[in-house]
Amino acid sequence: MNKVGKYGVRLLAIVVVLLLCGQLIMISGSRSNRLNHFAAGVQKSNTPTLLISGWGGGTPTYHRLITTYYQQKIAQKVMTIWVLPNGKCLVHGHLDANRPNQLIQLLYVWNYTPTYNPQTKQLTAVLTMLHDRYHVDKLNVIAHSYGGSEWANAVFCSPRLQKEIKYQKVVLLGVPVDESFGTKTRFGLHLLHKSTDHNFKQLLRGASLMQANHNQPEIFNLLGSKEGKNDQTDGSVPHVQSQMMRLVVKKMGSTYHERTYANTTHFQLHQKKAILKEVAADIWDN
Known part of the structure; x- marks a missing residue:
């Protein structure tokens, strides 16, 4: 092998090592913490x-x-779950029925697939594990982007998950539920019959099942507007793709809230202090 080839192999090896190190950091997990006292006004x-x-x-x-919820004495992270592509779950920490406002951090070991369908299956395995191993029969959810798409498709399409776990409050942060439409399309009821998204059609069928199973979580659908209140995208997800959740919730018969944040990107939906404060109020009424 000539010198150019050797340098190329070395460079490739360095890149691979750096990527692996980066991914390890991505799935390292936030520090768990315990609260003995909660702030005034926080519902336990x-x-x-x-x-x-x-x-x-x-x-x-x-x-x-x-970190914010711990410092403000609102909620405590007690468990990290890593889920592998084959659905196997690795768990650090534990749930304690005597500790209120517990947070569970879910980390996909690999979530760079072309679609979110593989993660939907992995999330199904996680929810099943939480019920079977830890006896979780009630759950709140905070989901960003495709994480919310995965939750909806996992739960709405699974009679078992609907019957075993009662989903109480679900906060969706820039979540696309129907990717048929782009930024030039404004939401309207007529879009129900124009959708070409197979997953969305599954959600509509699943919404009726959720209602029949009396599993009707309160939905908070939060949207970002990249360049002001009237912008129709957060820079990654067009509003209409998230607003199609209105049709799903209507069929499910749940309580629905929708808020749009001006000058807020897709990333900032889970970073801005004002939004984190409102999400805490949505979940724990503080």
Whole structure:
């Protein structure tokens, strides 16, 4: 092998090592913490909250949320779950029925796939594990981007998950539920019959099943507007793709809230202090 070839191999090896190190940091997990006292006005709840990141997301997605809620004595992170592509779950920490406002950080070991369908299957395995191993029968969810798409598709399409776990409050941060439409399309009821997104059609069918199973979580759908209130995208997800959740919730018969934040990018939806404060109020009424 000539010198150019050797240098090329070495460079490639260095790049691979750096990428692996970067991924290890992404899935390292935020520090767990315990609260003995809570701030005034924070409602204590025995229902744990699962944090689900989106495509390519990991520890940084909710690190600020976890740290902020701990410092402000709102919630405590008690468990990290790593899920492998084959659905196997690795768990650090544990749930305690006597500790209120517990946070569970879910980390996909690899979530760089072309679609979110593989992560939907992995999330199904995580939710099943939480019920079977830790006896979780009530759950709140905070989900960013494809993490919310995965939650909706996992739960709405699974009679078992609907019957075993009662989903109480679900906060969606820039979550696309129908990718048929782009920024030039404004939401309207007529879009129900124009959708070409197979996953969205599954959600509509699953919404009726959710209603029949009396599993009707309160949905908070938060959207970002990259360049002001009237911008129709957060820079990654067009509003209409998230607003199609209105049709799903209507069929499910749940309580629905939708808020749009001006000058807020897709990334900032899980980083801005004002949004984190409102999300805490949504979950724990503080």
